[in-house]
Amino acid sequence: MSDVHLDGNGVAGLLGEILAVEVTTVLRTCQTCGDRRAIGEHRAYRGAGVVLRCPSCGDVALRVGTRPERLTVELRGAFEVTPRA
Amino acid sequence: MTPPVPVLWRTATVRDVVAETAHARTLVLDAPGWPGHRAGQHLDLRLTAEDGYQAQRSYSIASAPEAAALEITVEVIDDGEVSPYLVEEVRPGDELEVRGPIGGHFTWSVADGGPLLLVAGGSGLVPLMAMLRHRAAQASDVAAHVLVSARGEQDVLYGDELAALEPRDGLRVARTYTRVRPQGWTGWARRVDAAMLDALGPAPGAGARCFVCGPTPFVERVAQLLVDAGHEARAVHTERFGPTGG
Secondary structure: OOOOOEEHHHHHHHHHHOOOOOOOOOOOOOOOOEEEEEEEEOOOEEOOOEEEEEEOOOOEEEEEEEEOOEEEEEEOOEEEOOOOO | OOOOOOOEEEEEEEEEEEEEOEEEEEEEOOOOOOOOOOOOEEEEEEEOOOOOOOEEEEEEEOOOOOOOOEEEEEEEOOOOHHHHHHHOOOOOOOEEEEEEOOOOOOOOOOOHHHEEEEEEEEEHHHHHHHHHHHHHHOOOOOOOEEEEEEOOHOOOOHHHHHHOOOOOOOOOEEEOOOOOOOOOOEEEEOOOOOOHHHHHHOOHHHEEEEEEEEHHEEEEEEOOHHHHOOOOOOHHHEEEEEOOOO
């Protein structure tokens, strides 16, 4: 495997620092286009942090700003989270 | 129920390095306390420089869940920051930080059933190989149709192993070469297209679990071809990677 995943699978480790669930199977309904897709299918863009975008319409699903001392998180849309057993 | 993502970083020691192609190596890792993984999952790997600078990347796990050691296969990105170190510098005995396993979306186990359709672009074969090794370890004859797209024969990962995979019952492995056609090659020598997927099968009505992994443009094209052919969009699992930042 080459270096960088460009989808939600590749940033699941980072998201696991924030959300106490396995995130790639979490279904998100987009606030803009209404499509319901797994986080693993979302497109990831890395820069100073990480941005996930809806694979259907491209709108922002999630932003994480990463700094050494803290993470800044923005979630958009409806995330269907199954609690831990 | 999917288990929570382990965020714990642990130290892994490189037990062995295996050259796969001119540009890729497999790192065999000893990772004490590793909780095990499912085929298709990946791990995060972190390197820390002497000045404290850290670089982190995700790598698919190549080894079967049943294997004694944890293996990743890394392909070098020429101007990358991490992969040249992992492919050209790392030696047995070196220590790396890893966390995982990560991901529940792009996974398969024998218990999930088949038929399977696995389509790999280049080193996108790595997580799919974990699935095939798992199938072999379980001596499962679940139908598995595999298409490997590579620039040329020299770029195919695990070539000998692919040819020798067991059980052969139900297994079909095809290749297509997009740049360099080996001498005497009479097989496919073009980008993956609808006719190729149709010839490979399984037919769209068969309820195949499809896994597509490779560079982003490859994955998006193949996933669209599968959906257009009539495969259920829900059954088409994708994992994209790209050379940026490597």
